[in-house]
Amino acid sequence: MPQPAHSYVGRLAPSPTGLLHLGHARTFWRAFERARAAGGRLWLRDEDLDTQRSKPEFAEAMREDLHWLGIEWDDELRQSQRVPIYRNAAEQLVTTGLAYRCVCSRKDLQAAMQAPHEDTDEPVYNGRCRENNTERTFDAGSSYRLHVPDGERIAFVDGHCGAQSFLAGCDAEADFGDFLIWRKDGLPSYQLACVVDDAAMEVTEVVRGADLLKSTARQILLQRALGLPTPAYYHCELMRDEAGVRLAKRHDALSLKALRESGLTSGQIRAGF
Incomplete structure (x- = not known):
């Protein structure tokens, strides 16, 4: 039934x-x-x-x-239990030219597995691996980053914290740069897995801590890139x-x-x- x-x-x-x-x-x-x-x-x-x-x-x-x-x-x-589903999403981003292979440090790749809280957020990426990277074949044994739109502001209204705005790009003024979506050990980043699952579960509102406000901006970009709906957000104050x-x-x-x-x-x- x-x-x-x-x-x-x-x-x-x-x-x-x-x-x-x-x-x-x-x-x-x-x-x-x-x-x-x-x-x-x-x-x-x-x-x-x-x-x-x-x-x-x-x-x-x-x-x-x-x-x-x-x-x-x-x-x-x-x-x-859902790694093949995340892999399909990552492959979609790579084959459409929205993500690219990254050969940067192991430390950066390890950090991408965890939710980037206010005191552990990954540094703004300088775009080194983005240059002249036109390969569109996905390899699950490589790492990939989303190519974020330089200078674009991602704005949303949070149900608890109000209006929010974050700047994407690879310069010093950006709040975040090209972020990891896939790790070379064959696993997705926190950001990609979160977006794919929220859509599959048909989540209408995400309730989480205020230290993840910047993650919401990243996830909105991923939702747009994958053609997925954007839920409402409610970020609670931290203890x-x-x-x-x-x-x-x-x-x-x-x-x-x-x-x-x-x-x-x-x-x-x-x-x-």
Whole structure:
């Protein structure tokens, strides 16, 4: 029997590379509340493409933490099962001349697997491999970058942060340059996998942290290049520690598992949001 259509589709997108912390909890709770208020559906997307850091025990823990927090979802998707689909998207970009082979450093390529947060964003690429690169044959064992339009401003209105504008290009004034879409180890970048999955899941609103606002500009360019729809965006404020540093998985003392084991209830956690 076909599933009923919903006008609102949201998603939770944790990566099983560590324990979820309070910052994750608040963002995921916001995503759950917005989907529930709209009478919509919610996906859980297991972003397990980082083969070196993703662990089964973290995948199990994140599901346990979400259920304990009171979050339920309707469907699940695992990125590691969808690599051929990402490859097809990358090949489309290369064969149409919208992406090109890159032979730059291994460090840059490793960074492309993870969501580029405010304190880990990849540097503006200088376009070195872009010059005279007209090859249109895709090789899954090579790295590729999207050829961004120099000097173009990508603008959107965020549901929480308001009007946003970012400059694409390869000069010092740009907010970001030609970014990686495919790694030479045969895996997509975070940006490409995210865009392909959001479209496949028919996501209508992406709820995530404000440190990913610049990623949204990149993803809008990818959506245009692949002919995919652009969902609405809602970027939540970040939670920080006493020193003002964004909470991350290195903050083990603030993990949901540790807080639960300390005797706190899910209701007490949610009351702090």
